[in-house]
Amino acid sequence: MVNKNYDDKIQYFNTLSKNWDEVVGNDENRILKIKNIFGMIDIKSGAYVMDVGCGTGVLFPIIEDYIGSQGTLIAVDTSDKMIEEAKERYKRFTNIHYIVAPLEEITVPDKSIDVVLCFAVFPHIEDKLNALKKCHDCLKNNGSLYIFHLSDTKTLNEFHHNLKAPVSRDYMPYREELNTMLQDAGFVMKKYIDQPELNFIHAVAE
Numbered sequence: 001m002v003n004k005n006y007d008d009k010i011q012y013f014n015t016l017s018k019n020w021d022e023v024v025g026n027d028e029n030r031i032l033k034i035k036n037i038f039g040m041i042d043i044k045s046g047a048y049v050m051d052v053g054c055g056t057g058v059l060f061p062i063i064e065d066y067i068g069s070q071g072t073l074i075a076v077d078t079s080d081k082m083i084e085e086a087k088e089r090y091k092r093f094t095n096i097h098y099i100v101a102p103l104e105e106i107t108v109p110d111k112s113i114d115v116v117l118c119f120a121v122f123p124h125i126e127d128k129l130n131a132l133k134k135c136h137d138c139l140k141n142n143g144s145l146y147i148f149h150l151s152d153t154k155t156l157n158e159f160h161h162n163l164k165a166p167v168s169r170d171y172m173p174y175r176e177e178l179n180t181m182l183q184d185a186g187f188v189m190k191k192y193i194d195q196p197e198l199n200f201i202h203a204v205a206e
Contacts, residue, residue, distance in 0.1 A: 005126055006102055008166035010078050013055075017081035020056045024120075031058070033150055033197070034119070038062055040191070040200065041146050047114040050074040050138065052103050053121025057086035063117070064093055071095060074113065078102050104131040113138045118147040123160060123170040132185035139205040145187060147178075147201040152194050172199065 016023050024030075043049060043066040051059050054075040063073055073096045077083050080100045087098060099106050104127045116135045125131045135145050149156055153172050160170045173181065178201065179189050187203035194200075 005166070006078055009124060010080075012166045013077075013079040014081035017056065017079060017085050020082065020085070021058075026058055030150065034059070035062055037148055037198070037200065038066070040202070041115070041117070042144060043067060043115050046070040048072045048074070048112060050076060050108070050113050050116045050135075052076045052116060052118045052135075053078075053124065054086060055079075055082045055120075057090050059117065059119055060086070060090050060093065060096065064095075067095075069095060072097065074099065074108065076101065076103060076106055102126065102131075104134050106134065108138045110137050111140050114140060114143055116143070116145045118145070120149050122147050122149075123156065123172045124167060128173070129181050129184060132181055132187065136186040136205050141205065143205045145201075145203045145205065147199075147203075149199040150197055151199060152196055153199050155196075156199065 043063065045066070045068045047067050049063055049067055049071065051063060051073060054077050057075065060073065067073065073093070075083070075086060075096055076099045078101065083098050083100050090096065103125060116139060122128070139145065149172065151159070153174055157171045160167050175192055175194065182189050182203050186206055188206055189201065189203045191200065191202040
């Protein structure tokens with residue numbers, strides 16, 4: 001069941017869904033930065049990929065270039081309006097399955113996913129440990145989880161804290177806390193980058 005904090009955030013993101021690209025600045029430069037990050041992400045043709053916090057689908061065309069028509073994309077978001085926008089924008093892709101729910105509450109077959117992507121969403125997850133455990137359950141053995149942002153952790157947390165919005169208490173854990181969560185969920189952290197304009201984590205399910 002969605003808790004009160006999620007309910008407030010769902011309403012917040014629903015309100016922003018129509019103009020989301022303008023809100024976050026999804027221009028050509030930002031898209032190029034995201035594409036460059038995918039150079040560190042291993043996604044094979046035909047893969048099953050889960051895009052958590054997919055929003056209006058900014059990652060969809062990039063993911064589709066990797067997985068091709070034989071792959072499958074599971075798009076997850078708590079905001080039903082964001083999902084509606086994504087469905088409308090990307091009708092051309094017939095291999096996308098949509099789930100409207102918090103990550104920690106979704107139902108996906110165990111060991112069915114090759115790669116889980118969490119772009120610009122992890123701070124907004126309420127139960128981070130259980131969300132990571134859900135990712136671990138969904139991933140195949142040695143499957144990969146990627147958590148990434150176009151900002152370093154400190155800047156990201158300050159940005160959310162200064163917003164007059166339901167996300168003002170949301171935060172991205174620093175390395176030590178995040179690594180403990182990942183270990184408790186059954187992951188091994190393989191890469192950690194935290195620098196201006198990039199926070200990037202790669203973890204593998206054991």
